[in-house]
Amino acid sequence: MGKVIGEGTQPLICTPLVGRNQEIVLAELAIILEKMPDIIEWRADFFERIANTDEVIALTNAMKKIAGDVPIIFTIRSIREGGQIISLSDREAIELSAAICKNTSVEYVDCELSNLPEHFQKLCKIAKQNSTKVIASFHNFTCTPRKEILEQKFRQAEEYGADVAKVAVMPTSVEDVLTLLSATLEAKKKLKIPVISMSMGGLGALTRMFGGVFGSTVSFAVGENSSAPGQVPIDDLKTVFQIVKKSMGM
Template sequence: MLESVEGTHSPSICTPLVGKNHKELLTELADILLKKPDIIEWRLDFYEEIQDMNSVLSAAKDIYENSERTPILLTVRSQKEGGQPISLSEKEVVAILAEVCKHPYVAIIDFEVSNQPDHIRYLREVSKENNKKLVLSYHNFSFTPPKAEIFKSLFLAEFYGADAAKAAVMPQNNQDVLTLLEATREAEKELSIPLITMSMGGLGAISRIVGWMYGSSVTFAVGKSSSAPGQVPIDELRKIIQLTKKVTDPESNPFHQIGSI
């Protein structure tokens, strides 16, 4: 689920669930499950009744009971990091994540590493107490920061005790995509937790396909609706990753045995 790929194994494929209400969520979930994702990310910031804890718990319960044991990742993405506008404060978001953690409905929660340290530490404590995984994430929908800054965000996630570190950035050119991949590769060598990284948009789509070769353990794909620019339909992504593995594996690719031409 959240394991280091060490550059050799296929990444887990996560698909977003972005329904605005209870009915939409279950309809979307049924469509997504046909494509057999490894993880489903419920983007709670899309949910119209996010302020109603009872509604959130009811929806979480139904998603869990209909998920066919697919692990659920719960995310409330902030608007500053690419999420939907919501009227909740960071403290209120923490309260929602903490409450859902106390139930069996989700396996993983996502929280942004730029949030208040006290909130991060509290969610780390609550998630551990309830046997949930914590992903600490960083998103930049405007540009790709320098490699050192991407690495710093991943390092901070490990520093706070996260189970995985995530970084998603927006490229302006091909070099930006390479910057993200290089940061991933260096972080994989230095850090001990799994990484989830991607370059977004059309330019960055290649990182969703080959990111596992640099150390990214999870890639995001479209199940029914996209939650970020550049996501590839899950069926196509799975085929492309398998083809990439085949042609880069010396034992399975006959062209590796021919030598230089």
């Protein structure tokens, strides 16, 4: 059985797949699996055939068969939250994620909190019916909002019925990094669901390495290609986690 977000004593390492076509995606998958990540995220917004639901489902099933026990997160990141330009509307993207829940054995789907509440809750209902977990996400690629706003985003994820709450922001100072970590710690204390958080870019790389100490349950690392600024190579991240674990006596 694969690892579950929120379980264990240290963050799980997730690596992204960002290939434009099936051949590249499967080649990336083979390379990444050799590096033994805990989770794989397929950023389907990079996939040039995303508008073909049957093709996306077929590729997802092929990926899952190859990945075996390694859990997969299916993600369509919108352009407003740092994703690629795609031909699907928000509603159509939700419908595709719902189709993935119904027709594949993928363990997680990502859904942005910026979606309409009724669309978000519809996906949560379908996901639950198909034993798929929903990661509610919020991204800001320009700045780090105030701590109160970040805490509100974490709470909103739980209130919407998601299984995991994720916040990713861009720092412009070390103080911003501390804001993200402080909000993460508060969310860990108050929420009943696991949280994922990261500060992006060079400054934010610290949170990818040490965010687990403050409650983040997943860290995104570079396997073959990165999907966001500041991601650390998977081998380096594993080394850091081992040092932190040993030093803290975990």
